[in-house]
Amino acid sequence: MAETLWDNLVPYYGGPLSGRIYLAYSDTDSVFIKIFTKDLVGNLTSPTLRPIIDFSNWDPIKYPHLINSQKKNEFGRLKNELGSDTFIELIAASPKCYCVVTQNEKLKKAAKGTSKHLMKKYLTAERFKEAVFEGRVIKTTTNAIRSLKLKLYTMEVVRIAISGVSDKVYIFDDGITTLPLGHYKIEEMK
Structure with a gap:
């Protein structure tokens, strides 16, 4: 998880000193990340980040194009435990x-x-x-x-x-x- 986060998400937002990404909380198996962006969905669906994100618990009515059940709970993917919230x-x-x-x-x-x-x-x-x-x-x-x-x-x-x-x-x-x-x-x- 840490490797996925640091190798993909952090460089995409300009590194920890950019002021665009902030690690708010971490534990053994989870992290809370604060991201400063005007279009989070657009960022997460970019060709750089989409391969590492698990969208399986997002609202299927609002985001039908993101749901891919084949990628659900795949090891190494980042998942928003709050879904699309x-x-x-x-x-x-x-x-x-x-x-x-x-x-x-x-x-x-x-x-x-x-x-x-x-x-x-x-x-x-x-x-x-x-x-x-x-x-x-x-x-x-x-x-x-x-x-x-x-x-x-x-x-x-x-x-x-x-x-x-x-x-x-x-x-x-x-x-x-x-x-x-x-x-x-x-x-x-x-």
């Missing part, structure tokens, strides 16, 4: 914990270890913002049935759903800029 706001609290607000006002949320039911009911964009910008820890409570030595117990489980605290990166005073722990530039940037 685009994100207008990304609130990334920590790895595998983010909220995306789309152009059509839908939310795509991820919070590792939190059930979909609790995410839908309690974890709003505002809650993610509280965790990131105010340093709050958002917890969820669920009831669970557990077995211990062949006896069943019901228990209340409290988990951290959203936390802006990370033990993998150094977060600078602006609350947004980060570097991996141990990075050589941390001391000179403090």
Whole structure:
């Protein structure tokens, strides 16, 4: 994925210093990229980029010419998890914990270890913002049935759903800029 991104998408937009492409968030198997362009669909369907993009989840009524089921989920292709929708706001609290607000006002949320039911009911964009910008820890409570030595117990489980605290990166005073722990530039940037 990184090779596809860096060898194709980044050079097309003029490199990371061009101001036209920005890596907003990345995780093990996903990236959120902010692209500054007037015609995103035109760019993605250009002869340079079309071979690396998977359009299988785009709106088939609005974009019938882009859908190619033979290329669906093909390894090495970039896929917009939001389909033909685009994100207008990304609130990334920590790895595998983010909220995306789309152009059509839908939310795509991820919070590792939190059930979909609790995410839908309690974890709003505002809650993610509280965790990131105010340093709050958002917890969820669920009831669970557990077995211990062949006896069943019901228990209340409290988990951290959203936390802006990370033990993998150094977060600078602006609350947004980060570097991996141990990075050589941390001391000179403090």
